[in-house]
Amino acid sequence: MPNRETALDLLLLPTWLVPVEPAGVVLKDHGLGIRDGRIVFIGPRAQALKYQAAEIRELPDMLLSPGLINAHGHAAMTLFRGLADDLPLMTWLENHIWPAEAKWVDEAFVRDGTDLAIAEQIKGGITCFCDMYFFPKVASERVHNSGIRAQIALPILDFPIPGAHNADEALRQGVELFGDLKHHPRIKITFGPHAPYTVGDESLEKIRVITEELDASIHMHVHETAFEVQQSLEQRGERPLARLARLGLLGPRFQAVHMTQISDDDLILLVETNTSVIHCPESNLKLASGFCPVERLWQAGVNVAVGTDGAASNNDLDLLGETRTAALLAKAVAGSATALDAHRALRMATLNGARAMGLESEVGSLEIGKAADMVAFDLSGLAQQPIYDPVSQLIYATGRDCVKHLWVAGKQLLKDRRLTRLDEQQLGETARTWGRRISGHAQ
Numbered sequence: 001m002p003n004r005e006t007a008l009d010l011l012l013l014p015t016w017l018v019p020v021e022p023a024g025v026v027l028k029d030h031g032l033g034i035r036d037g038r039i040v041f042i043g044p045r046a047q048a049l050k051y052q053a054a055e056i057r058e059l060p061d062m063l064l065s066p067g068l069i070n071a072h073g074h075a076a077m078t079l080f081r082g083l084a085d086d087l088p089l090m091t092w093l094e095n096h097i098w099p100a101e102a103k104w105v106d107e108a109f110v111r112d113g114t115d116l117a118i119a120e121q122i123k124g125g126i127t128c129f130c131d132m133y134f135f136p137k138v139a140s141e142r143v144h145n146s147g148i149r150a151q152i153a154l155p156i157l158d159f160p161i162p163g164a165h166n167a168d169e170a171l172r173q174g175v176e177l178f179g180d181l182k183h184h185p186r187i188k189i190t191f192g193p194h195a196p197y198t199v200g201d202e203s204l205e206k207i208r209v210i211t212e213e214l215d216a217s218i219h220m221h222v223h224e225t226a227f228e229v230q231q232s233l234e235q236r237g238e239r240p241l242a243r244l245a246r247l248g249l250l251g252p253r254f255q256a257v258h259m260t261q262i263s264d265d266d267l268i269l270l271v272e273t274n275t276s277v278i279h280c281p282e283s284n285l286k287l288a289s290g291f292c293p294v295e296r297l298w299q300a301g302v303n304v305a306v307g308t309d310g311a312a313s314n315n316d317l318d319l320l321g322e323t324r325t326a327a328l329l330a331k332a333v334a335g336s337a338t339a340l341d342a343h344r345a346l347r348m349a350t351l352n353g354a355r356a357m358g359l360e361s362e363v364g365s366l367e368i369g370k371a372a373d374m375v376a377f378d379l380s381g382l383a384q385q386p387i388y389d390p391v392s393q394l395i396y397a398t399g400r401d402c403v404k405h406l407w408v409a410g411k412q413l414l415k416d417r418r419l420t421r422l423d424e425q426q427l428g429e430t431a432r433t434w435g436r437r438i439s440g441h442a443q
């Protein structure tokens with residue numbers, strides 16, 4: 001029987017509780033109790049109300065689910081949102097994004113751009129995101145201050161980048177930051193070789209040795225386009241994924257972002273090595289990069305998570321919208337309307353993201369013992385009526401404007417759609433100032 005020792009910090013009473021694990025379950029008239037930032041109770045409402053709780057919150061017409069996990073992005077690139085649109089990947093990178101980065105990206109850019117990205121993501125129901133961008137130490141500080149959870153992938157390229165002259169310097173910085181943040185409760189440092197065509201074998205071998213020593217993850221763009229695969233075949237005589245396998249990089253700690261090109265041999269490699277795939281459908285669509293065969297991967301047992309990619313190629317950090325796109329696209333690519341149903345789509349946007357990042361014992365589902373990373377979606381609007389299956393309604397008929405409350409490790413970061421820690425007005429003014437500078441209207 002609950003007593004004072006088992007008192008809760010917070011008891012939530014939503015209309016629908018979707019734990020994601022077990023799969024496909026929707027609990028009605030249930031409560032969820034939190035103590036010290038962790039989930040300590042999930043059970044029927046009548047039982048929940050027997051607990052003493054410092055705060056009891058009714059969440060009528062709301063669906064409580066694990067927070068969304070954005071498994072790939074470049075946070076500070078929000079400041080390049082809409083700078084160059086409607087171009088193929090290499091033209092976009094070489095003629096627009098890389099020159100803009102060389103001119104504008106410094107610590108202040110990363111600070112302001114990351115804050116903007118964090119605010120947008122919290123308002124969109126995201127409790128954990130992966131960032132792969134320059135000045136990762138600055139990004140880590142912004143994550144620390146904001147209260148959100150993140151995996152920070154240190155960018156490694158074989159040419160100079162903002163903040164590091166070469167791959168060795170980036171690696172040294174990475175090892176140092178990994179050590180500094182090893183025990184941080186909300187930040188996980190990983191290594192982010194940019195792509196097979198920007199990082200040579202020598203650097204990749206060093207990354208393999210270091211990540212094995214540290215038991216760290218690797219986050220990398222792989223097989224983003226058919227051109228990337230073709231070029232590798234011509235120049236090296238092997239496909240990029242096969243090369244990564246030969247170098248010993250693939251494995252449960254490897255996160256392969258994009259994977260729009262998958263041969264039968266590639267699929268075998270992914271399955272045998274237990275490598276995760278991060279699917280970024282809207283970026284792939286916008287850059288006409290190709291289609292990741294999500295259903296084929298899922299049926300083969302590959303862990304597939306979902307990410308928005310950076311705001312310069314999407315152009316938003318809306319993971320709920322991204323998941324809807326993924327669910328629709330999966331059906332078209334598979335030629336089957338049963339591909340990636342709504343419940344599996346939500347799992348892809350939560351637990352699979354956690355699994356890709358090695359955080360599945362901590363977040364990704366609403367289970368006793370896990371951190372209380374949660375989002376409450378308001379399904380009371382006309383656009384959600386009537387409700388037969390609230391998860392179907394969430395994936396196919398709900399936008400991120402229905403995100404009402406959000407918690408990370410039990411701390412409320414969004415309350416009635418308002419950010420509790422970040423100043424929305426200030427963020428908007430700062431972003432507009434950057435926009436004016438970058439577009440050349442003012443210095």
Ligand SMILES: [Zn+2]
Pocket residue numbers: 072073074221257309310
């Ligand atoms: Zn990317």
